[in-house]
Amino acid sequence: MKNVFLYLLVVVTIIALYGVAYAGMPEEPAGKKLFIDSKCNMCHGIQSAAIETKSKKKDIPDLSGVGSHRKADFLKKYLLKQEKVNDKNHPTNFKGSDADLTKLVEWLGTLKEAKK
Numbered sequence: 320m321k322n323v324f325l326y327l328l329v330v331v332t333i334i335a336l337y338g339v340a341y342a343g344m345p346e347e348p349a350g351k352k353l354f355i356d357s358k359c360n361m362c363h364g365i366q367s368a369a370i371e372t373k374s375k376k377k378d379i380p381d382l383s384g385v386g387s388h389r390k391a392d393f394l395k396k397y398l399l400k401q402e403k404v405n406d407k408n409h410p411t412n413f414k415g416s417d418a419d420l421t422k423l424v425e426w427l428g429t430l431k432e433a434k435k
C-alpha cells in the first residue's frame with residue numbers, strides 16, 4: 320500500500336513539473352503566427368522577430384522596426400489597399416478575417432527596432 324502511494328506521488332510530481340515548464344515557455348504572439356500563416360514571409364523578413372524572408376529580392380522591406388513609423392490603423396488600411404505608401408498600393412490584399420488583420424497589425428505596431 321505504501322508503495323502505491325509513493326508511486327502516485329512520483330507521477331503527480333512529474334506532471335506538476337511539466338506544468339511549470341510549459342508555463343515558463345514564452346508564448347508566440349498571435350500576430351506573429353498570423354504573419355507566417357498569411358505567407359507574408361514569402362516577401363518580408365522580420366529580423367527582430369527571427370523571421371527569415373523566403374524572397375531573394377532586395378527591394379522588399381524588412382519589417383523589424385515598422386511600428387516606429389507606421390500606426391496599426393494605417394497598416395490595416397494599407398493591407399486592404401485603402402491606403403498607399405509612396406503612392407503605391409501594397410502588392411497583396413489581406414485575405415483573412417478582419418479580426419485576424421487587427422491582431423496582425425497590432426503585433427506589427429509593437430515592432431519598434433531591429434534587434435541585432
Ligand code: HEC
Nearest residue numbers: 357358359361362378379380385394404405407410411413
Ligand atoms: C508579393 C510580395 C509581398 C507579400 C506577400 C507581402 N508584402 Fe508587404 N510589401 C511588399 C513590398 C514590395 C512592399 C514595399 C512597397 C513600397 O514601398 O512601395 C511592402 C510593404 C509592406 C509594409 C510597409 C512597410 C513600411 O515600412 O512602410 C508592410 C507593413 C507590409 N508590407 C506588411 C505585409 C504583411 C503583413 C503581409 C502579409 C499579410 C505582406 N506585407 C505580404 C511585398 C509583399
